[in-house]
Amino acid sequence: MVLGSALLTTNDAVSKWLTQEYPISQVWCLRTVFAVVLIILLAPRYGGYRALLPNRIPAQLLRAVLFFSTTLLIVTGLSLLPLAQMVAIVFGSPIFVAALAPVVLREQVSRARWLVIGIGFVGVLFILRPDPASIGIATLIALAAAVSSAVRDLATRRISSTESSISILFCSSMFVVVIALPAAPWLGWVAVQPVGWILLMVNGILNGAAHFLIIEALRLGEASVVTSYRYSALLWGALLGLVIWGDVPDLWVIGGGILIAGSGLYLLYQERS
Numbered sequence: 001m002v003l004g005s006a007l008l009t010t011n012d013a014v015s016k017w018l019t020q021e022y023p024i025s026q027v028w029c030l031r032t033v034f035a036v037v038l039i040i041l042l043a044p045r046y047g048g049y050r051a052l053l054p055n056r057i058p059a060q061l062l063r064a065v066l067f068f069s070t071t072l073l074i075v076t077g078l079s080l081l082p083l084a085q086m087v088a089i090v091f092g093s094p095i096f097v098a099a100l101a102p103v104v105l106r107e108q109v110s111r112a113r114w115l116v117i118g119i120g121f122v123g124v125l126f127i128l129r130p131d132p133a134s135i136g137i138a139t140l141i142a143l144a145a146a147v148s149s150a151v152r153d154l155a156t157r158r159i160s161s162t163e164s165s166i167s168i169l170f171c172s173s174m175f176v177v178v179i180a181l182p183a184a185p186w187l188g189w190v191a192v193q194p195v196g197w198i199l200l201m202v203n204g205i206l207n208g209a210a211h212f213l214i215i216e217a218l219r220l221g222e223a224s225v226v227t228s229y230r231y232s233a234l235l236w237g238a239l240l241g242l243v244i245w246g247d248v249p250d251l252w253v254i255g256g257g258i259l260i261a262g263s264g265l266y267l268l269y270q271e272r273s
Contacts, residue, residue: 001229004213009087009236011206012078013244016086018199019079023188027200028075029180030192032173034204035211039170052170059159063168064175066152071176073145080138082247087237088127088257089142091230095120095260096150097223104154113270116263123259126252153214153223160219169212234261 018027043049054060077086098117124146156168192200217226234257241247249257 001214001217001226004210004217005091005230005233006236007206007210007213009233009240011203011210012074012087012237013083013240014199014203014206015075016078016083017244018196018203019075022190022192022196023184024075024079025180025184025187026189026192027203028072029177029184030200031203031207032071032176032180034201035208036170036173036177036204038205038208039166039173039212043166043170046166047164051164052167054167054171055162056159059155060163060168060171061175063152063155063159064172066148066155067172068176068179070145070148070152073141073148077138077142077145081142082249083241083245084234084238084247084249085127085253086142087233087241088249088253088260089124089139090146090149091233091237092120092124092127092260093146093149093153093230095124095263096147097153100150100154101223104158110270116266116270120260120263123256123263126256126259153218156215157218157223160215165212165215165219168215169208172211173208 015027015031018031039052040049043052074086074090077090081089095117098113098120124143159168214230217229220226238249238257241249
């Protein structure tokens with residue numbers, strides 16, 4: 001989960017860079033095409049091409065829809081917000097995972113855990129600063145991405161007992177390609193320069209590898225526990241945003257990030273003790 005989160009945040013930085021020159025729909029579509037190519041190349045090492053096929057089509061379809069909505073919201077949010085702020089909001093998703101796990105996965109949640117979940121949610125509010133006069137569509141998109149990401153992770157955990165990681169990733173990615181590829185030219189298309197193709201390929205590889213590792217983590221551990229390790233991405237987001245764009249997180253983002261990460265780490269400690 002730590003490695004997957006690091007790769008995913010680096011992927012987000014590349015996506016943000018690409019959306020400065022290319023339409024969101026084009027970046028989202030082409031990076032997923034490259035991710036599918038990576039999955040197909042790796043298939044022989046993970047059970048062959050038959051391993052790509054789903055065992056439970058409705059469950060895979062539900063997860064694919066959630067993957068579709070999450071990636072669309074994240075790429076859109078990255079084009080509108082500083083990287084550190086977007087990452088901090090989206091990686092508040094483990095708070096929503098811990099809150100929804102008792103309902104969806106029947107995982108037990110103590111009063112202490114509910115208190116910590118509440119503190120983490122306060123951290124999300126710190127970053128959002130939900131003032132009706134100042135809150136914008138960008139922050140609402142980021143919050144929707146966090147909720148969608150949480151539900152997607154819960155769906156992943158639920159189907160991972162019958163579906164292989166590579167099958168889950170392949171089915172969800174193909175769902176995006178089938179819908180996004182025909183639509184992308186109608187939503188704006190810019191001729192891709194050679195450097196752009198290289199960045200899109202890197203973007204797709206990072207995205208595919210990151211999601212594969214995260215799916216494996218959700219297969220091997222309880223969702224409410226392993227998602228806590230995703231908070232390591234907060235540091236990557238702040239560092240990449242500072243180095244590439246010169247974005248310095250303000251005190252609200254730093255304070256909210258500390259509350260979110262602290263609550264997640266406490267949830268992890270509570271589970272391990």
